[in-house]
Structures are given as structure tokens and as C-alpha cells.
Amino acid sequence: MFNALSAMGGAGQVDRTVSSNTNTGIYCSFIVFGIIGGAIVNLLGIRWTICVSGLTYALNSSSYIYYNHTRDGTFSVATGPVLGIGAGILWSAQGMVMMAYPLEHQKGRFISVFWVIFNLGGVIGGIVPFVINYKQGKGSDAIPLPDSCYIVFVGLQAAGALCALLLSPPTRVVRSDGSHVVIDALRYTNVRHETMELCKLFANPWILLLAPMSLGSNFFYSYQYGPYNGALFTLRTRGLNSMLYWASQMVMAYIVSLLHDRESLSRKKRGIISLTVLAVVTNVMWGLTLAVQLRYTRGPDDTHPSSDYPGGLIDFTESSRAAGPMLLYCFMGAVDAHYQSFAYWLIGTMTNDPQMLARYAGFYKGIQSLGAVVAWQLDAQKVALMAQLVVNWVLFNLVLPFTFFVAWRIKAHSYDCMDMAPDVDDWLVDATDNSNKLDNLRRASVYEI
Numbered sequence: 001m002f003n004a005l006s007a008m009g010g011a012g013q014v015d016r017t018v019s020s021n022t023n024t025g026i027y028c029s030f031i032v033f034g035i036i037g038g039a040i041v042n043l044l045g046i047r048w049t050i051c052v053s054g055l056t057y058a059l060n061s062s063s064y065i066y067y068n069h070t071r072d073g074t075f076s077v078a079t080g081p082v083l084g085i086g087a088g089i090l091w092s093a094q095g096m097v098m099m100a101y102p103l104e105h106q107k108g109r110f111i112s113v114f115w116v117i118f119n120l121g122g123v124i125g126g127i128v129p130f131v132i133n134y135k136q137g138k139g140s141d142a143i144p145l146p147d148s149c150y151i152v153f154v155g156l157q158a159a160g161a162l163c164a165l166l167l168s169p170p171t172r173v174v175r176s177d178g179s180h181v182v183i184d185a186l187r188y189t190n191v192r193h194e195t196m197e198l199c200k201l202f203a204n205p206w207i208l209l210l211a212p213m214s215l216g217s218n219f220f221y222s223y224q225y226g227p228y229n230g231a232l233f234t235l236r237t238r239g240l241n242s243m244l245y246w247a248s249q250m251v252m253a254y255i256v257s258l259l260h261d262r263e264s265l266s267r268k269k270r271g272i273i274s275l276t277v278l279a280v281v282t283n284v285m286w287g288l289t290l291a292v293q294l295r296y297t298r299g300p301d302d303t304h305p306s307s308d309y310p311g312g313l314i315d316f317t318e319s320s321r322a323a324g325p326m327l328l329y330c331f332m333g334a335v336d337a338h339y340q341s342f343a344y345w346l347i348g349t350m351t352n353d354p355q356m357l358a359r360y361a362g363f364y365k366g367i368q369s370l371g372a373v374v375a376w377q378l379d380a381q382k383v384a385l386m387a388q389l390v391v392n393w394v395l396f397n398l399v400l401p402f403t404f405f406v407a408w409r410i411k412a413h414s415y416d417c418m419d420m421a422p423d424v425d426d427w428l429v430d431a432t433d434n435s436n437k438l439d440n441l442r443r444a445s446v447y448e449i
Contacts, residue, residue, distance in 0.1 A: 001157050002057050002083075004125020004242050006225050011064055011076075013144045018073035020222070020380035022060070025080025026087065027218075027369040027376065033088025034366030035201075038096070038359035039194035046093045047167050053093075054161025056086030061153040068147055088365060095361020099344060100354035101173060101181055104413065107348045108260025111341050115253035119246040119337075121160070126243025128152050133236040145235070170354055181354055189355060197356075201363050206350060209406050210343075212399040214367035217343055220392045222375040224332050227385040228289070231299020231307050232325055237316045241326060245333035252337035260345045267349055271407035274342050278335075279400055285335050286393040288328050293389050346403075349410050371395075 005011050011019040033040075041049050060083040063076040094114070102110040132149045173181040201207055229241050259274055296309035306312045314322050347360050378388050 001121045001125045001153050001160070002060070003119075004122040004128075004246065005061060005153060006221065011145075013064065013067070017380055018067060018076050020226070020376045021073070022063075022076045022080040023222070023376040024373055024380060025077055026060075026084040027372040029081040029084030030088045030369035031084075031366050031373065033085045034091065034362050034364075034369055035088075036198060036362065037088040037090075037092030037365070038355075038362035039191075039198055040089050041093045041096060041358045041362075042189050042194055042355050043191065045169055046097065047165055047169065049089050050093050050164035050167070051161050053086035053090035054164060055158060056083045058154045058157040058161065059083065061150055061157060064145070065147050065150045065154075068144060068150070084369070088362065088369075091365040092358050092362035095344065095347075095364070096170075096354050096358035099348040099357045099361065100170070100352060101175070103175055103177060103179075104352065105261055105263050106176075108257035108341070108345055111260070111344050111348075112253040112257035115337060115341060116250045119249045119253070121156070122246030123243050123250070124156070125153065126239050126241070126246060129239030130236055130243060131239075133239060197359055201359060206406060206409075207360065207363060209402050210347070210364070211367050212402045213343055214364045215371040216395045216399045217339060217364075217368045217371070219371040219375045219395055220332075220336070221372065222379045223385075223388045223392050224329070226379050227299065227388055228292075228332075229329060231296065231385070232292075232309055232314050233322075234313045234315045237314060237322070237326075240316050241329050244326065244330045248330040248333040249337035252334040253341050256338050256341045260341070267412060268408070268410045271342075271346060271349070271410045272404075274338075274345075275400075275403060275407050278338050278342055281338065282335050282396055283393075285328075285331055286389070286396070288331070289389060290393075292325055292328065293386055297385060346406060346410070 006019075006023070011022070013019055056079075060076070060079040063079045066075045067073055098110055098114045099107060129145055129149050132146060170181050175181065229238050229245075233241060256274065260270055262270060265273070296307055299307045300313065311318075311321055314325060316322050316326065343364065344361075347364060348357070350360065351357060375388075375392075378391065
């Protein structure tokens with residue numbers, strides 16, 4: 001739902017300044033709590049952490065109701081860091097569930113299932129403003145999203161957060177082959193151990209090599225949501241675009257999962273093929289976007305009621321003008337789904353240990369947020385739209401060599417425990433006294449360590 005609101009450009013407002021500054025606050029705190037989010041989830045569990053974190057999204061959406069009536073963005077901007085804290089913890093928990101619960105040959109499928117559910121919220125969120133603002137004529141000036149729309153968003157976000165209380169804890173989850181997601185002996189952790197493991201992340205060469213990909217993984221959102229969707233289309237068409245953007249992600253996530261889980265190919269080949277396709281389609285996407293960007297320099301704001309795109313703001317009823325730009329926005333969504341699915345799948349090839357994956361997911365989201373801070377400030381400071389496009393395009397191609405190197409080193413199998421606690425020797429000795437635990441150890445390939 002947050003993505004649907006963001007994808008409309010300016011969180012549904014005409015002037016994107018407040019939204020961009022709010023997003024800067026979100027991602028500033030997201031940097032910190034993304035990195036430490038895995039430790040928090042490991043210590044406190046997934047149900048209450050996801051529930052409380054999810055409510056921060058509802059708080060952020062409600063702030064725009066206040067803004068509609070006062071035109072004072074203080075409350076909205078203040079909710080940004082709060083949402084960043086919640087998002088960092090929530091995404092760490094989500095990443096752990098998505099990458100640790102499946103068997104190795106099911107990780108692509110689990111990622112796609114999550115991505116479909118995740119983007120279903122975006123589709124529903126796109127329908128809401130489209131329906132509510134449908135009567136807005138194609139010749140109308142840009143207007144902000146009404147209170148009724150924000151109220152629907154708040155209600156859906158709060159309900160979704162409360163649903164997290166129905167989740168089973170990882171210790172009770174059993175995979176389809178009978179193996180446990182969390183081995184009994186690995187359930188315990190403490191603050192000291194989590195702190196040490198977080199410090200190790202900054203010395204892990206594979207995680208550091210993925211940092212450029214993490215940095216660029218949300219960088220393009222600010223351009224696509226604001227300078228593209230927010231600047232080119234009428235309000236109702238922005239809602240329709242948002243719906244189609246997330247729907248295209250659902251389709252692409254499923255398609256990519258078929259490649260990522262194709263057992264007839266080695267994991268290394270799957271990774272290289274997926275990344276090569278991603279490199280090609282992303283460069284095609286930015287090339288097409290450049291062709292559109294050359295036709296305008298600004299969108300509507302408080303001083304300009306419309307865009308300087310030829311013919312003004314585009315409405316979906318103008319088929320000859322709308323078809324190309326709207327299809328390109330769908331293409332952007334599909335490329336994003338490929339990028340994110342590949343990133344999570346690649347991280348998932350590093351280990352099957354849920355505690356480690358919670359930390360890896362949090363680190364990925366933390367570095368991702370660092371890039372997002374920069375990107376949203378580019379828009380908030382009203383950097384030329386063409387310059388924002390060029391920065392995005394160049395950044396993506398700078399990321400490729402690092403990511404290709406990691407993909408080239410993908411191993412045939414992951415192990416459940418890549419980094420063990422300091423008292424691992426005592427644990428292994430105790431485990432040998434119990435044949436059932438020994439069987440679990442062999443199954444998890446811990447004997448390789």
C-alpha cells in the first residue's frame with residue numbers, strides 16, 4: 001500500500017517536495033534499522049516485530065490527511081524516521097521468511113509468491129485513487145488525493161499489520177522434506193552474539209561486493225514515481241499507472257522464478273543468465289525513458305498546474321498519447337521485479353540459515369536505503385529531470401561488474417549454518433550424544449564446517 005501511494009508521485013500530492021523530504025527521513029532511519037533489523041528480529045521474533053512495524057506505515061499515510069487541511073508538511077516529514085525504523089525491522093523479518101523457509105530449489109518460487117502478494121497491495125492501492133478520482137476530467141489541472149483515499153489506505157495498512165499476529169514462529173515451521181527451518185540447537189541468541197554478527201557483515205567480502213547492487217536497488221524509484229509518473233499524467237491516470245506498474249511486477253516475478261528454480265541448469269548458470277537478461281532489459285528501459293524525457297523538463301507543481309510535455313498532462317483516454325508512456329511505466333515495473341527477485345535469490349544462495357538471512361536481508365535493505373536517501377533528495381532539491389535519469393542509468397551499469405563477480409562464484413549448494421557461534425564446538429559435542437540431532441546436523445551439512 002505504501003508503494004502504491006509512492007508510485008503515484010508525491011504520495012498523491014501535486015507538489016512532491018513534502019513527500020520527497022518525508023522519504024528522505026524514512027530512508028535515513030531505514031539505513032540504520034535495516035542493518036540492525038536482522039538482530040532485532042532474531043532477538044524478538046517475527047510476529048510482534050512485523051505487527052508493530054506495519055502500523056508505522058498507517059501512521060505515515062494518515063499524516064497526509066493532516067497535510068490536505070493545513071498544507072503544513074511537518075507532521076508528514078516527522079513520520080518519515082518513524083516509518084524508517086518500522087520498515088527496517090519489517091523487511092528484515094520478511095527477507096528471513098522468504099529466503100530461509102524454502103528448500104534450495106524452491107527459493108525462486110517463494111520469492112515470486114511474496115512478490116505477488118506484496119504487489120497485490122500495490123494493485124489494490126492503485127485501484128483506490130483511480131476509482132475515487134475517475135470523474136476528474138482529462139483537461140483538469142493536477143489536484144491532490146482526497147481524504148477519503150488516504151483513509152482507505154490507513155485502514156488497509158492497519159489491518160495488514162494486525163494480520164502478522166497470525167504468523168507461526170520459525171521454530172514451528174517444517175519444510176516439505178521434513179527438515180526444520182530452525183534447528184533446535186540454533187534457536188538461542190543474545191544481544192552480544194547479534195552485535196558480533198552484525199560487525200562481521202562489514203568484513204564479509206561477498207556482502208560488500210553486493211553493496212553496489214543494494215545501493216542501486218531502490219535508487220530509481222524516486223525518478224519513476226515523481227519525474228515520470230507524477231510529472232506526465234493526470235491524477236486518475238497516475239492511479240491506473242500505479243495499478244498496472246505493480247501488476248506487471250507480479251507477472252515478471254513469476255516468470256523470473258521459473259528460471260531461478262530451473263534444476264536442469266546449475267545455480268551458477270541460472271545466476272549468470274538472469275543477470276545478463278536483467279542488464280539488457282534495464283538498459284533498453286532507460287533508453288526508451290530517455291526518448292520520453294527529451295520531450296519535457298518539468299511536471300506540475302504549486303506554480304505550474306500542468307506539465308510542459310507536449311499537449312499537457314496525459315490522460316488514459318487519450319490512447320494515441322497515453323499508450324507508449326503507460327506501457328513504458330509497466331515495463332519499468334517488470335524490470336524492477338526482475339532486479340529485486342534476482343537480488344534476493346542471489347542472497348539466498350549464500351546460506352540457508354534463517355538468522356544469517358535475517359541479517360543479510362537487513363543489510364541489503366539498509367544499504368538500499370542509503371541510495372534511496374540520495375535519490376529522493378535529488379528530487380526534493382529539484383535537480384533537473386534529465387540529470388536524474390542519467391544518474392540512474394550510469395549507476396546501474398556501474399553496479400554490474402560487482403554483481404557479475406558474485407554471480408560467477410555461486411556455489412552448487414548452500415549450508416544451513418555458514419557462521420557459527422563461538423561455543424559451536426561444545427554444541428557439536430553435545431549433539432553427538434543424540435542420534436536424532438546428529439541426523440539433523442548431517443542433513444543441514446553442518447559437518448562441512
